[in-house]
Amino acid sequence: MEGFVGALAIGSFSFYLLTVVCALITILLVNRECPYWSVLCLFSYALYLDLIAKQHVFGYIASHPLKILLYVIAYLLVGFAWSFVKWWLFVNKEALVFKAKRYSWMESCLKSRLSKAPQDNVLKQQLEGLSINSAMPSCLESDYSSTYFAISAPKVSDCVKSITLWILYWPISLLLVLMGDLITKVVHILIEKCRVVYESITKNAFKVNKE
Numbered sequence: 001m002e003g004f005v006g007a008l009a010i011g012s013f014s015f016y017l018l019t020v021v022c023a024l025i026t027i028l029l030v031n032r033e034c035p036y037w038s039v040l041c042l043f044s045y046a047l048y049l050d051l052i053a054k055q056h057v058f059g060y061i062a063s064h065p066l067k068i069l070l071y072v073i074a075y076l077l078v079g080f081a082w083s084f085v086k087w088w089l090f091v092n093k094e095a096l097v098f099k100a101k102r103y104s105w106m107e108s109c110l111k112s113r114l115s116k117a118p119q120d121n122v123l124k125q126q127l128e129g130l131s132i133n134s135a136m137p138s139c140l141e142s143d144y145s146s147t148y149f150a151i152s153a154p155k156v157s158d159c160v161k162s163i164t165l166w167i168l169y170w171p172i173s174l175l176l177v178l179m180g181d182l183i184t185k186v187v188h189i190l191i192e193k194c195r196v197v198y199e200s201i202t203k204n205a206f207k208v209n210k211e
Contacts, residue, residue, distance in 0.1 A: 010053050018048065030169045031176055033161060038169065079167035086166045086173055091154055096188055103132045109140050132192050 022045045029038035050057040061068050110127045114120060126137050136144055156163070166173045191198075 010055070015053065019045075026169075027172050027175070030165055030172045033165060035161070035165060035168070075170075076167065079170040082170040082174060083163050083166045086177065087156075087159075087163065089177065090159075090162075094154055096192070099132045100192070102136075103130070103134070105144070106130060106134070106137065106140060109143065110137070113139070132195070 022041060026038050026041050029041060046057050049055040050059070107127070107130055110123055110130065114123045114127060117123065123139075
């Protein structure tokens with residue numbers, strides 16, 4: 001038994017391995033929005049620290065309740081602040097998806113109409129000036145009102161679980177944003193901003209000289 005405890009003591013290879021595994025599992029559970037399993041994982045790690053690593057975690061909490069309470073309040077305040085940042089990133093990501101679908105639909109409809117009326121200069125100008133933030137052309141408004149893909153704005157009442165996880169696990173949420181969401185968002189924005197350049201390259205590549 002002493003050999004087992006010694007192998008898992010603070011500073012040992014097994015300790016660092018167990019800590020990394022626990023951290024990765026917790027991150028995975030939070031990312032998949034499994035709050036109960038993530039709490040169980042952290043509680044199990046706390047039991048390991050208290051019973052096997054002899055760090056007396058629960059004893060320290062019991063003997064310093066006011067200090068722990070202040071730490072918890074400060075932690076939650078930071079979590080609440082982070083939840084507003086995360087919500088802003090979330091709704092902007094959803095808005096970008098909506099705008100991209102809306103742009104593709106407008107482009108497809110204008111091209112379809114232009115193929116039937118190739119001499120319509122108004123349609124040509126609307127298609128050439130089309131961007132992800134363009135207003136809906138008046139000729140498409142009636143058709144757009146009946147489309148099925150329109151995305152409604154996210155509601156807080158539908159995202160309580162996610163917001164709770166952002167608050168309780170804000171360090172993990174922040175890490176996931178820095179590793180994935182932020183990079184993806186920046187890349188998507190750059191691609192949308194450079195869409196005109198990409199399309200210009202495509203047009204030049206497929207341009208055929210008329211005799």
